[in-house]
Amino acid sequence: MKVIIIDDEPLARSVVKEYLQKYPQLELWQECNDGLEGLKAIQEHNPDLIFLDIQMPKINGFEMLELLDQPPAVIFTTAFDEYAIKAFEAHAVDYLLKPFSQERFDKAIEKVMAQKNISPEKITQELLETAAQSPSQSQRIVVKNGSKIKIIPLQEVFYLEAADDYVKIHTKEGYFLKNKTMNHFEQSLDQQHFVRSHRSYIINIQQITRIDPYEKDNHVAILRSGAKVPVSRNGYVRLRQVLGL
Amino acid sequence: MSRSPLSVNRFRTIFISIWLAVIFDITFVLKWYGSGWDWPVAIIDSLISCSLLFIFCLPLMIMLQYYTPRQKNYVNIFIWCAFITGVWLALTHWLLSLALGHYEGYDSFLHQSQIIRGSIGFLLTGCVALAFVIWYNWEEQQENEKRKQDSEKLAKEAELFKLRQQLQPHFLFNSLNSINALIGIRPEEARKMVQQLSDFLRGTLKKEETQWVSLQEELQYLQLYLDIEKVRFGNRLSTVIESTDTTNEMKLPALLLQPIVENAIKFGLYDTTGETMIRITALVEGNNLVLKVENPFDPETSSSSQGTGFGLKSVQRRLYLLFGRNDLLVTEAKENIFTTIVKIPQATVTIAEK
Numbered sequence: 001m002k003v004i005i006i007d008d009e010p011l012a013r014s015v016v017k018e019y020l021q022k023y024p025q026l027e028l029w030q031e032c033n034d035g036l037e038g039l040k041a042i043q044e045h046n047p048d049l050i051f052l053d054i055q056m057p058k059i060n061g062f063e064m065l066e067l068l069d070q071p072p073a074v075i076f077t078t079a080f081d082e083y084a085i086k087a088f089e090a091h092a093v094d095y096l097l098k099p100f101s102q103e104r105f106d107k108a109i110e111k112v113m114a115q116k117n118i119s120p121e122k123i124t125q126e127l128l129e130t131a132a133q134s135p136s137q138s139q140r141i142v143v144k145n146g147s148k149i150k151i152i153p154l155q156e157v158f159y160l161e162a163a164d165d166y167v168k169i170h171t172k173e174g175y176f177l178k179n180k181t182m183n184h185f186e187q188s189l190d191q192q193h194f195v196r197s198h199r200s201y202i203i204n205i206q207q208i209t210r211i212d213p214y215e216k217d218n219h220v221a222i223l224r225s226g227a228k229v230p231v232s233r234n235g236y237v238r239l240r241q242v243l244g245l
Numbered sequence: 246m247s248r249s250p251l252s253v254n255r256f257r258t259i260f261i262s263i264w265l266a267v268i269f270d271i272t273f274v275l276k277w278y279g280s281g282w283d284w285p286v287a288i289i290d291s292l293i294s295c296s297l298l299f300i301f302c303l304p305l306m307i308m309l310q311y312y313t314p315r316q317k318n319y320v321n322i323f324i325w326c327a328f329i330t331g332v333w334l335a336l337t338h339w340l341l342s343l344a345l346g347h348y349e350g351y352d353s354f355l356h357q358s359q360i361i362r363g364s365i366g367f368l369l370t371g372c373v374a375l376a377f378v379i380w381y382n383w384e385e386q387q388e389n390e391k392r393k394q395d396s397e398k399l400a401k402e403a404e405l406f407k408l409r410q411q412l413q414p415h416f417l418f419n420s421l422n423s424i425n426a427l428i429g430i431r432p433e434e435a436r437k438m439v440q441q442l443s444d445f446l447r448g449t450l451k452k453e454e455t456q457w458v459s460l461q462e463e464l465q466y467l468q469l470y471l472d473i474e475k476v477r478f479g480n481r482l483s484t485v486i487e488s489t490d491t492t493n494e495m496k497l498p499a500l501l502l503q504p505i506v507e508n509a510i511k512f513g514l515y516d517t518t519g520e521t522m523i524r525i526t527a528l529v530e531g532n533n534l535v536l537k538v539e540n541p542f543d544p545e546t547s548s549s550s551q552g553t554g555f556g557l558k559s560v561q562r563r564l565y566l567l568f569g570r571n572d573l574l575v576t577e578a579k580e581n582i583f584t585t586i587v588k589i590p591q592a593t594v595t596i597a598e599k
Contacts, residue, residue, distance in 0.1 A: 008515070008518075009422075009423065009477050009478060010478070010479045010480075011422070011423040011426035011427065011476070011477060011479075012419070012422055012423070012426065014426045014429075014430060015422065015425055015426040016430070018426070018429050018430075033518055034518050055415070055515065056515050057515065057516045057518050057543065057546070058518065058543070058545075058546055059546075079415050079418035079419040079422060080414040080415045080417075080418050081415075097418070098418050098419060098421070098422035098425075099418070099422040099424070099425035140546075151546055212251065228294060231475045233426070
């Protein structure tokens with residue numbers, strides 16, 4: 001089995017390495033310093049198991065998982081992160097709280113071995129949904145743009161638009177696609193700043209310059225960029241509420 | 246319950262002095278107004294009237310202590326005053342005619358002066374009631390003010406505590422994890438790090454935010470913190486601290502520089518990859534101690550609005566509370582270097598120390 005360790009602290013990686021020595025069948029393939037490196041290594045080597053820290057430079061552990069089409073089995077290693085731990089517990093994902101012992105480590109490995117046949121995809125998907133609701137997670141959106149990774153700070157988002165299985169994230173540099181649902185964004189984004197104006201649209205209210213009537217019951221929001229975003233009847237009610245009109 | 250003004254020495258003295266003045270005044274009026282009365286008559290009349298009025302005022306004072314009427318109920322005070330004056334008038338009339346009735350013409354004088362006595366009595370009880378109402382209102386206001394301040398202070402402390410908590414556990418557990426790793430590979434270093442971590446934690450526990458410390462002390466303490474981070478992140482972190490003998494002697498509020506350095510570490514070390522240099526420079530500028538903390542940051546991942554993390558907001562608040570100024574903390578981001586500059590006025594330090 002191929003193993004990759006992703007953690008920004010060399011000593012933290014060396015503990016995992018040390019504990020791994022007991023398992024000749026687990027082969028340490030690579031060590032990574034941050035989420036981006038981890039992403040590259042996983043795509044390249046397709047490991048069976050990764051040890052993943054949450055707080056890391058560039059992109060964090062959750063953001064990295066989000067970008068993977070087929071996530072491997074994950075054992076999270078973290079020191080202290082209330083929200084992450086809540087998410088783990090909600091989805092029975094195994095995690096190691098630093099500092100951890102060889103015994104605790106062994107148990108985690110045992111569990112992974114036992115679940116060998118279960119695809120980790122579903123668990124990961126659900127876990128990420130929960131984790132996305134933590135306030136520390138929702139300051140930015142990380143997207144794949146071809147082979148490149150783009151980090152979009154939330155204040156740079158103009159509006160979101162539903163597009164089949166994807167969501168188009170419109171910014172001043174054009175739009176980026178993210179493989180998520182509108183409901184996901186409606187729930188994870190701060191509702192004081194992002195309002196679902198329409199079944200297929202979520203607007204960053206700081207971008208709105210004015211709202212004009214449009215046809216009979218509908219409205220249209222004009223953004224600073226000049227873009228026109230449809231506003232449904234319910235969406236208009238929500239917008240007025242948030243804008244305090 | 247608020248305290249009575251009579252329990253405050255200064256007010257008691259003023260109150261008694263005014264009362265004595267009234268007694269003397271009435272005595273003199275009785276002696277010299279119109280045909281005038283003899284000294285004994287004037288003195289006895291004045292003493293009996295005034296003392297009785299004073300005694301009658303006591304229930305009024307006590308009542309006001311327990312029940313301070315609201316604005317629309319002020320008419321109640323009038324009614325009480327009128328009632329007290331009436332009872333007092335009847336009683337003094339009876340007592341005075343008993344005591345001084347044998348003086349010729351006193352009875353008719355007493356009778357004629359009822360209306361004047363009554364109005365003076367009403368005026369005096371009214372004044373006492375007014376003084377007490379004002380006092381109690383003021384007391385209540387003071388108490389509210391104090392309560393507001395107390396709750397604000399508590400909220401602030403709790404907030405600061407929470408802010409500190411957000412950073413510390415992460416740092417603490419990660420440090421313990423590093424020690425755990427070192428025990429296996431380099432036990433000597435593990436032992437050293439346990440020492441450093443203990444000294445650092447002891448420092449955090451010992452310090453109170455109201456304390457003022459010398460820069461040298463603060464820098465020694467921060468050095469422990471930086472050394473621990475150096476172990477955690479291997480050779481990625483290097484630090485430069487520039488301070489002269491003069492600046493080392495200067496003072497600053499305890500735990501003020503630490504959140505700034507923690508912030509620098511957070512953005513400069515936790516959120517970046519590759520080599521990181523954190524530079525702390527101390528300067529003297531006029532009467533100020535100026536501290537400059539520079540750290541690199543990743544412009545790709547930390548947007549400009551994130552520039553002042555929560556650590557710096559609490560520093561800004563503390564500076565405002567200490568000096569009443571908002572211009573003492575300045576930050577700037579140039580290319581990929583973030584600089585935090587904090588000025589600590591030194592004159593105020595000596596005042597605070599006194």
